[in-house]
Amino acid sequence: MGLKFPRKKDRSLGVSEKHTYDIPLDKGSGRIFLTALIGLMVFLMLLSVSAAYILNDFAKQWQTGLEGKWTIELPVIDENGEMLLEKDINQTVEKILSALKEFHSVEHVSRLSDKEISDLLSPWFETDNISNENGIILPVPVLISLDMRQTGARTAHDIRMELENIAPNARLDRHESWLEELLRLTGSLRLVAVLVTLVISAAGILAVAGAMQSRMAEHKDSVELLHLMGAEDTYICRQFQRHAFIISSQGAVIGLIICALFIYGLGLFLEGREETILPSFAPNLTFWAAFIAVPFVIVGLSVLSAKWAVLQRLQKML
Amino acid sequence: MIKFENVGLRYGVGPEVLSDIHFTLESGSFHFLSGPSGAGKTSLMRLLYLGIRPTRGQMAMFGQNISEMNRYEMAKIRQKIGVVFQDFRLLPHLSAFDNVALPLRIQGKKEKDICKNVEELLKWVGLGDHMRRLPHTLSGGQQQRIAIARAVVTKPRLLLADEPTGNLDDEIGYKLMILFEQLNKTGTTIVIATHNEQMMDKFRHAKLVLNHGELSVETPRIGKIKKILNEVF
Ligand SMILES: Nc1ncnc2c1ncn2[C@@H]1O[C@H](COP(=O)(O)OP(=O)(O)O)[C@@H](O)[C@H]1O
Numbered sequence: 165m166g167l168k169f170p171r172k173k174d175r176s177l178g179v180s181e182k183h184t185y186d187i188p189l190d191k192g193s194g195r196i197f198l199t200a201l202i203g204l205m206v207f208l209m210l211l212s213v214s215a216a217y218i219l220n221d222f223a224k225q226w227q228t229g230l231e232g233k234w235t236i237e238l239p240v241i242d243e244n245g246e247m248l249l250e251k252d253i254n255q256t257v258e259k260i261l262s263a264l265k266e267f268h269s270v271e272h273v274s275r276l277s278d279k280e281i282s283d284l285l286s287p288w289f290e291t292d293n294i295s296n297e298n299g300i301i302l303p304v305p306v307l308i309s310l311d312m313r314q315t316g317a318r319t320a321h322d323i324r325m326e327l328e329n330i331a332p333n334a335r336l337d338r339h340e341s342w343l344e345e346l347l348r349l350t351g352s353l354r355l356v357a358v359l360v361t362l363v364i365s366a367a368g369i370l371a372v373a374g375a376m377q378s379r380m381a382e383h384k385d386s387v388e389l390l391h392l393m394g395a396e397d398t399y400i401c402r403q404f405q406r407h408a409f410i411i412s413s414q415g416a417v418i419g420l421i422i423c424a425l426f427i428y429g430l431g432l433f434l435e436g437r438e439e440t441i442l443p444s445f446a447p448n449l450t451f452w453a454a455f456i457a458v459p460f461v462i463v464g465l466s467v468l469s470a471k472w473a474v475l476q477r478l479q480k481m482l
Numbered sequence: 483m484i485k486f487e488n489v490g491l492r493y494g495v496g497p498e499v500l501s502d503i504h505f506t507l508e509s510g511s512f513h514f515l516s517g518p519s520g521a522g523k524t525s526l527m528r529l530l531y532l533g534i535r536p537t538r539g540q541m542a543m544f545g546q547n548i549s550e551m552n553r554y555e556m557a558k559i560r561q562k563i564g565v566v567f568q569d570f571r572l573l574p575h576l577s578a579f580d581n582v583a584l585p586l587r588i589q590g591k592k593e594k595d596i597c598k599n600v601e602e603l604l605k606w607v608g609l610g611d612h613m614r615r616l617p618h619t620l621s622g623g624q625q626q627r628i629a630i631a632r633a634v635v636t637k638p639r640l641l642l643a644d645e646p647t648g649n650l651d652d653e654i655g656y657k658l659m660i661l662f663e664q665l666n667k668t669g670t671t672i673v674i675a676t677h678n679e680q681m682m683d684k685f686r687h688a689k690l691v692l693n694h695g696e697l698s699v700e701t702p703r704i705g706k707i708k709k710i711l712n713e714v715f
């Protein structure tokens with residue numbers, strides 16, 4: 165090239181730096197805000213994508229965990245609030261067990277032991293002292309668990325008829341209403357997460373578009389000059405697209421870092437709280453693919469919206 | 483190559499700055515555009531470099547009617563035109579070198595060829611030692627030479643210069659006129675707006691004279707006769 169590019173200290177002498185932009189988009193105020201904004205957007209989007217994914221996973225685990233599992237609940241107090249005798253209870257339970265074993269639709273039936281019940285309850289009470297050597301202290305109902313071969317309404321009806329004969333106050337719980345509600349809840353939370361993602365994307369597109377148009381106004385003379393020299397719209401556009409690319413890439417890296425710190429902090433906070441009613445979540449490949457895709461999607465969107473915004477303005481020029 | 487028919491121009495709701503402009507420029511011709519200040523020279527230049535559209539009349543450039551051109555065709559036409567703006571319009575953040583290289587970059591030329599051409603040209607206009615300087619650190623005359631170098635670097639088919647020698651002393655002005663003449667000999671059509679009578683006397687080319695928005699054409703011979711008549715009476 166034969167030309168030496170000046171060092172930084174030469175700049176004050178009015179010597180230019182290496183040519184990068186025809187329009188000095190890399191200089192000027194306001195870019196920090198846009199970078200920070202995109203960083204925050206990437207962070208929020210990573211969170212909501214993770215949330216949507218995790219909720220989806222939980223819903224699936226709950227569904228498969230409870231499918232084909234029915235429960236019979238037998239109260240241990242009578243209508244007057246008096247504790248029933250242990251002997252009577254055991255007798256009723258035995259009757260129920262043997263009656264249900266006759267059903268073809270029931271694969272397996274068993275009474276939950278006190279230990280099993282207290283395990284089930286402990287996350288809700290945060291204590292192991294629900295039972296003592298005499299059994300459970302609280303008037304916890306007897307629970308009989310059923311593994312079902314068939315789970316139709318007809319089967320439920322037949323079992324209920326049988327229970328009516330043996331113990332009218334026993335209740336068959338098909339978990340369906342509970343599960344349905346839970347699924348509806350996770351479903352709507354997931355929808356919220358998806359909506360949040362969409363709103364963030366839209367906000368990002370508008371923010372970048374607005375910033376580009378104001379940069380265009382700021383450098384109106386330069387843009388017009390390029391135009392008069394016969395620069396095609398795509399040439400001028402590329403300058404802004406590159407600017408948007410650099411800014412949003414920096415923002416994406418910032419967002420990723422914030423998110424990594426956040427997740428790390430959350431991990432520290434939750435550490436030692438093994439007992440939780442939530443299923444465990446193991447991120448798989450699809451999750452990571454979605455996670456990694458977020459910054460790229462944001463960068464892509466911001467470049468596209470820069471292009472769109474600049475072309476929009478250029479079309480208005482002669 | 484360029485044809486104006488009944489062209490009129492007004493800015494906004496103002497009066498007509500140019501009216502009933504009628505002329506044809508042949509390919510390879512050399513014209514001065516003269517007239518008193520405020521006569522509309524710069525406005526006519528703007529029309530020629532497709533910076534504005536006429537408010538009425540027909541304009542054809544390089545055989546194409548401009549009202550029928552799309553954006554792409556307009557850009558391509560503009561690439562064939564070199565312009566020296568009256569106020570230079572150098573990009574303040576770009577060095578002299580990059581300012582001159584800009585039209586070549588816009589046309590997608592190779593960086594290697596750009597370097598060679600631009601260096602050569604800047605040396606020729608006497609700015610070989612200032613290639614990396616930013617415009618605001620250079621004198622008005624030096625800036626003007628950058629503007630001229632930028633206009634001619636692409637070897638345009640049409641060169642428009644709006645008072646290009648205004649800030650230059652006679653010697654450099656003379657040298658630049660030589661550059662324009664050389665360019666003209668290679669086939670470039672040239673229009674130079676000026677009210678420098680000395681210059682127009684020295685380089686005897688046809689004149690487009692603007693007066694109160696109206697244009698008349700004077701060939702050198704008619705100009706000379708007029709002058710003699712003026713001296714006699
Ligand atoms: N951008 C503009 N908006 C409104 N009026 C303008 C503009 N440019 C020039 N004019 C008017 O047009 C007339 C011709 O100006 P100009 O073309 O610059 O003449 P010249 O270059 O011959 O001095 C002047 O009266 C000037 O005030």
Ligand SMILES: [Mg+2]
Binds near residue numbers: 523524525568644
């Ligand atoms: Mg003028």
